[in-house]
Amino acid sequence: xxxxxxDEFDKVLEGLDSGLTKQTVPENFRSLFHDHKGISGIITGxxxxxxxxxxxxxxxxxxxxxxxxxxxxxxxxxxxxxxxxQGQLRYIKEARSMVVEECACQPYLIQYLCHTxxxxxxxxxxxxxxxxxxxxxxxxxxxxxxxxxHLWDEAGTDRKRYLVCLIDRLSEDERVxxxxxxxxxxxxxxxxxxxxxxxxxxxxxxxxxxxxxxxGVTEYQLEVPLFSRWISSNxxxxxxxxxxxxTQDH
Numbered sequence: 001x002x003x004x005x006x007d008e009f010d011k012v013l014e015g016l017d018s019g020l021t022k023q024t025v026p027e028n029f030r031s032l033f034h035d036h037k038g039i040s041g042i043i044t045g046x047x048x049x050x051x052x053x054x055x056x057x058x059x060x061x062x063x064x065x066x067x068x069x070x071x072x073x074x075x076x077x078x079x080x081x082x083x084x085x086q087g088q089l090r091y092i093k094e095a096r097s098m099v100v101e102e103c104a105c106q107p108y109l110i111q112y113l114c115h116t117x118x119x120x121x122x123x124x125x126x127x128x129x130x131x132x133x134x135x136x137x138x139x140x141x142x143x144x145x146x147x148x149x150h151l152w153d154e155a156g157t158d159r160k161r162y163l164v165c166l167i168d169r170l171s172e173d174e175r176v177x178x179x180x181x182x183x184x185x186x187x188x189x190x191x192x193x194x195x196x197x198x199x200x201x202x203x204x205x206x207x208x209x210x211x212x213x214x215x216g217v218t219e220y221q222l223e224v225p226l227f228s229r230w231i232s233s234n235x236x237x238x239x240x241x242x243x244x245x246x247t248q249d250h
Contacts, residue, residue: 001038009045026059032062065094073103077188081112089121091129098134104224108147113226116141142230151227152235154205158247160198162190162240166222167208169237190244 006012015021033041039063072080077100082091091099099117103109116137118131126133142148155161166184170176178199182192187201199220202208209223 001040004032004039006041006043007045013045017057030059030063066093070120072107074100077103077107077110078104078156080107081114085112085118087119087188089127089129092131095129095131095134098131102134102138102225104226106224108227109224112147113137113141133220135224138226138229139233142226144232145230148227148230148234151205151207152231155202155207156189157198158240158243159194160202160236162237163195163198164202164207164222165231165235165237165240171221176221177213177217177219181220188241189248190241191248 011024017024017025032039045066045091060096073079078096078249081096097112099113103113112209114135115131120133120137120140121127121129152164155164163181166181167176170180170184174180178195182195182201185192185195199208203210206223207227210218210220213219
């Protein structure tokens with residue numbers, strides 16, 4: 001028997017989009033697993049299942065079990081913050097909670113932020129991690145972050161990127177519901193056509209999240225608070241608004 005393992009499968013799909021990879025590759029993968037009983041596989045990537053239903057990827061849909069990698073629970077996230085540096089650094093309770101909250105319990109981001117925190121503590125020869133240190137580390141982390149750049153590119157269109165900026169900004173002062181978004185876009189002269197689909201796509205990509213605040217009323221916010229910092233440091237909401245309005249005018 002043979003176990004075939006392929007990481008970053010997104011690169012194959014990007015090749016299909018660009019034309020660099022032959023369109024027969026998805027069918028070849030499907031044939032590999034269907035026709036050879038001695039071969040099993042583990043394929044990892046961030047491409048969402050809905051995208052695999054599209055025509056040129058459809059051969060990949062349903063060839064195996066889909067196992068999503070989600071955020072940790074809060075208890076496990078706290079352990080990931082504290083246990084690796086036990087005996088070297090001590091996290092003040094508020095600082096520990098701040099790391100978990102900023103990273104939305106996502107293990108990759110927790111480790112990334114904690115590494116930055118460790119470097120600051122090492123450089124300044126301190127052993128107690130305060131909320132102030134966490135805040136500085138978070139600011140450093142988002143200055144040039146490829147993970148968030150990829151997430152931003154994954155949004156796909158200027159309209160969706162503007163929607164992300166809008167949700168981020170409005171959520172500072174109010175509950176961002178569908179009606180709030182629709183009303184605000186209308187006041188800006190931006191069409192609300194396709195708003196439902198855009199929100200669903202951003203939810204599927206885990207760029208935004210939603211909570212039901214009461215029956216029939218859903219509130220939207222960014223999935224990861226750190227991403228809000230990245231947007232503030234790297235993107236200009238007005239640019240995307242201008243592009244949308246210019247496109248509409250034509």
